[in-house]
Every structure is written in structure tokens, then in C-alpha cells.
Amino acid sequence: MTKITIASYLIKQLGKLDITEIFGLPGDYNFEIVETIEKNQNVNWIGSTNELNGAYCADGYARQKGYGAIVTTFGVGELSAINAISGSYAENVPVMMIAGVPETKFIKNNTLLHHSLPNNYKAFYNCYKNVVEACAFLDFKNAKSEIDRLINTMVKTKKPVYIAIPQDVAISEIEDINNEIKHPSSDKQILNKAVDKIIEEIEKSKSPCVIADILAHRFEARKEVNDFLCKTKIPSTCFIRGIDVINTNTPNFLGCYVGSKANAKAYNLVNSSDCIICFGGVISDLNTQGFDFKFNINDIIAINADFVKIRGKKYNNILIKDVIKELINKTNYKSKENFERDFIYKELKKADDEKLNYEYLYPRLEKFLKENDTFINEVGLTSFGTMPMKLPQNIDIHNQMLWGSIGWATPCAFGCSIADRKRRTILITGDGSFQLTAQEISAMMRYKVNPVIFIINNKGYTVERLLCGDYQAKYNDIADWNYSKLPEVFAGECFSAKVKTNKELDEILEKIESFDNKKMCLTELILDPYEYPELAQIINKHKY
Numbered sequence: 001m002t003k004i005t006i007a008s009y010l011i012k013q014l015g016k017l018d019i020t021e022i023f024g025l026p027g028d029y030n031f032e033i034v035e036t037i038e039k040n041q042n043v044n045w046i047g048s049t050n051e052l053n054g055a056y057c058a059d060g061y062a063r064q065k066g067y068g069a070i071v072t073t074f075g076v077g078e079l080s081a082i083n084a085i086s087g088s089y090a091e092n093v094p095v096m097m098i099a100g101v102p103e104t105k106f107i108k109n110n111t112l113l114h115h116s117l118p119n120n121y122k123a124f125y126n127c128y129k130n131v132v133e134a135c136a137f138l139d140f141k142n143a144k145s146e147i148d149r150l151i152n153t154m155v156k157t158k159k160p161v162y163i164a165i166p167q168d169v170a171i172s173e174i175e176d177i178n179n180e181i182k183h184p185s186s187d188k189q190i191l192n193k194a195v196d197k198i199i200e201e202i203e204k205s206k207s208p209c210v211i212a213d214i215l216a217h218r219f220e221a222r223k224e225v226n227d228f229l230c231k232t233k234i235p236s237t238c239f240i241r242g243i244d245v246i247n248t249n250t251p252n253f254l255g256c257y258v259g260s261k262a263n264a265k266a267y268n269l270v271n272s273s274d275c276i277i278c279f280g281g282v283i284s285d286l287n288t289q290g291f292d293f294k295f296n297i298n299d300i301i302a303i304n305a306d307f308v309k310i311r312g313k314k315y316n317n318i319l320i321k322d323v324i325k326e327l328i329n330k331t332n333y334k335s336k337e338n339f340e341r342d343f344i345y346k347e348l349k350k351a352d353d354e355k356l357n358y359e360y361l362y363p364r365l366e367k368f369l370k371e372n373d374t375f376i377n378e379v380g381l382t383s384f385g386t387m388p389m390k391l392p393q394n395i396d397i398h399n400q401m402l403w404g405s406i407g408w409a410t411p412c413a414f415g416c417s418i419a420d421r422k423r424r425t426i427l428i429t430g431d432g433s434f435q436l437t438a439q440e441i442s443a444m445m446r447y448k449v450n451p452v453i454f455i456i457n458n459k460g461y462t463v464e465r466l467l468c469g470d471y472q473a474k475y476n477d478i479a480d481w482n483y484s485k486l487p488e489v490f491a492g493e494c495f496s497a498k499v500k501t502n503k504e505l506d507e508i509l510e511k512i513e514s515f516d517n518k519k520m521c522l523t524e525l526i527l528d529p530y531e532y533p534e535l536a537q538i539i540n541k542h543k544y
Helices: 006-015 029-039 049-066 076-090 102-108 123-128 143-157 190-202 213-219 222-232 263-273 320-330 357-366 382-386 408-417 432-435 440-446 462-468 484-489 504-515 534-541
Strands: 003-005 021-024 046-047 068-073 095-101 134-137 162-166 173-175 208-212 236-238 253-256 274-277 302-305 307-310 314-317 374-377 396-398 427-432 452-457 494-501 521-526
Touching: 003 006, 006 029, 006 143, 006 162, 006 173, 021 263, 021 408, 029 046, 029 068, 029 095, 029 382, 046 440, 049 068, 049 076, 049 213, 049 396, 049 408, 049 432, 049 440, 076 123, 123 134, 123 162, 123 408, 134 143, 143 162, 190 274, 190 302, 190 307, 190 314, 190 320, 208 222, 208 263, 213 222, 222 320, 236 263, 253 263, 302 320, 320 382, 357 504, 374 382, 374 408, 382 408, 382 427, 382 534, 396 408, 408 427, 408 432, 427 432, 427 462, 432 452, 440 484, 462 534, 484 494, 484 521, 494 504, 504 521
Parallel strands: 021 046, 021 068, 068 095, 095 162, 134 162, 208 236, 208 274, 236 253, 274 302, 374 396, 374 427, 427 452, 452 521, 494 521
Antiparallel strands: 003 173, 302 307, 307 314
């Protein structure tokens, strides 16, 4: 039997999840892991500008490709990454956080080394226990079994895990046994009972409806959701985080649910239904516009990642994808309702020399988006502009509406671009958010990816101006940057421009399209500091 090092075994197992790039920063406690990655022909090391950005990148990579990984050094590195990993946990994004830590002898003797706290080598491990699904601190005896446990946990839950690897353990050897990753499966008996009950509820109802949400995306059930809706014609909507789950052209799809403030058809559909079927729903404040609904969440049919609740009764150990497949196979229900969606932007007006405004920006971006694009919306105002869009088919939209850590989107876009270089990655972010993680533009240029980046320059934290009610509050101001000049600071090629009018935007978008996804593009959009997308204004008037 051949031998393999613990670090090599870990990288080999991650490769089975199609992790072919690993993000991170080198440090003297993780050299053994980083060098193992560098020597492996099947995986690429992607250096980040800092650990927080690196973990955001791994988050984006996992959103796009399924799973991600980041390597940091002990203490200072892993604590820098913990905010991003917390976001991955909140948002059901499976990332492995790998920390290289000092040798076993130093840990046993509580030797005071750099980056450590006195007499507490597990302080950072204990921090991570609260923000990941599972943790492991490897030693010579448990290393292989713990690696297997964490990978299987990540696969089952679609949440991040944390692993600390001492330097000497990383290079220790074990037998190279080919352990297959365990993928979860449904209990067939419980599955049949749950599906039969759901069909019974649908068939006896007068007005069933579907709400689709983010966990249908995370657990790879988007196709099944759309197949179910195409077969049954049941009217449907989606929460904001699941905006890309239902294809725009799916019959009786009414667009995004935004509470009672807009899209009345979706609001009335949901709140008058006697049978709400929720695929992968997350009932949180921003996702539901401040819990703006009338239904009792205990009365709905909630089809979750690995269980179903039908009017309060729980059916465990059944997977969302399997449930929907069986519903498609068994049901003959077909709705007689006939809805037309009206929560969309109207016909785009002709570009003019007026100052760039939201009334023109988002409908024009809607026209710019194409089938199979990846579209990343930064935390803040950008999602309000996206919600009414009529989206092209097979588009991926990534937002962070639950964790809401500004600055996430720029490195996330880098991670998405690395995960799939063939897809066009488009990022829209605000200037306040962008200033937190702007360094990752240099990494994009270094690794020659070609995202299309739009930076809204409206001189501050505009969504905070809206929320706090004092538009003039100085604490929402930020430093002025010439964003379109930023690529000149970094080595690499990037088309950049500054847009001040609607006509200039139209011209720049046509130019970007002519590059055919073969050039990185950064466009600075000059907008009034006190202007907001229409939907943001409507909702803020009734804010909770």
C-alpha cells in the first residue's frame, strides 16, 4: 500500500468535490499545506490580498461551483477570515476553512509562539465552533477520520467546516486508501408518505401557490422546481434570496415577493392561498420585507433541505430534490389559473443626455444581462433595482441578504470568475461597500479573469442614508475615490470608464458587449447621493 501525507490526502478528497482552486495566504504555520497544493497538478493555489477577502472569494467560488476552500495561518489569519466564514454559515455556502497551526510539541507544552495567546492554543478553534457546522483539530491518530467526517458534513449540510492542522501532522503519512465521499440519500418510506400527503393537500385546495427560495438553489433543485411548475401550472413567486430559482418564462410566475408595498399580484396570491408550498424557504426579515405576510408559517407546506413540514407535522431524512422529483412523478394536478406578470420594468426609454439615474440604469442593465450570466449584487441598494427585472434563462444571481456584510461582493465576484471562466460574471456594487475590499481588483487582474464591474459612486453609504432618515448625516459620507482610475494602480489589463449620463451608459454597455467576455471591465457610475431606486423609496416609506 502506498503512503500519502495528511495534507495531500485532504487536497485529494477536496478534489473529489471538484475543488480545483484553493484560496488563501501563506504563513509560516501553513507552508506545509500551501506547498502541497503547489505541487499538486490537479489544483491551483489562488493568492488573495488578505484573509477576509480570500474567504469571501472561497464563498463566491462555492456559490458558483458547489464547494470552496481557503487556507490561512494560525491566529491572525484565521481570525481575519472568520467574518466571511460566518457569512457562509448563515447563507448555507459550503466552504472548508483550513488553518495551519504550530507543531504538536509546542501545543502540548503551551509554548508561547508568535500569533498565539498565552496557554490557549484552541482559542481560535473554539471561536470557529460557533460559526461552522463542524470543527476538527487534527493529531496523528485522528487526522484521516476527521478529514472524512468534515467533508461528509459539508456535503450533507451545505455549510462551512473548520479544520486546524499542526505542521508536523500535515506532513505525516498514512496509507493511501481511496475513501469515497458519502452523499446523503432520502428515506424512501418517509419520502412516499410526505409526497402523498403534499399531493393530497394540493388536490383538496382551491388556490395553491408556490414560493421558491434560496435553499432550492443551494441544494441543486432549481431544475426540479421549474419542472414541477411547468407540469402543474401552479402560480408562483420567490423571495428575494431565491430570485434566480424560477425561470422568468415559467407559466404563472409572478416575479419576486416584496410584501404589500409593490407587486400586488404576488402579495395577494400568497396571502389568499389555502395551500402555500415553499421550496427551500428562509423566513428572515430582509428576505420577506420585514415579515410582511399574513399567513401562519406553521400552516404552510415547507419543503426544506432534508425534511418536510406539512401544517406542523415533520417528515425527516428526505431531500428537497427527491421530494420534488417524486411530486413531478406522482401528481396529475394542473392549475386552471392564468396570471400574467406585471412586476417588471416597462419598455426602456431612449438614452438621452440627462444625468445618469436609476430609472434608466436598472432597465438598461436588464437588457444587458444574458443567458448563463452570473450576476452578483452587493449588500445595500442594488437588490432593490434587481427585484423587478425580467431575467434571462439560466442566470445565477448571488446576494447576501441574510448576513449582509458590505464588501463581500467584490471578492465574491473574483471567486465566481475563477470557478467558471466561461461564464460572464457581472458585479454591481456601491462605493461604500467597494472601499472595504477594493484590493481584490488586483487579484482579478493578476489571475486574468474578466468580470464586468459596475461601481455606483454616490458618495457614501446611501442605503444607510435612507434607513437612518437623515440624508445629511456625516457618518454616512466616505472618502472620494476616482474609481475608474483604480486599475491603473495594479498590473494587468482592464477596460475602465466613468459614466455620468444615460447616453454614456448606453454607449459603454455596447462597448463592453463588443469585448465578448474577453476583457475585464470596470465602470464607475456617477449617481446623485440622494437618489434611490423606486422600489427602495416605496419600501422605506413603510419600513418596519
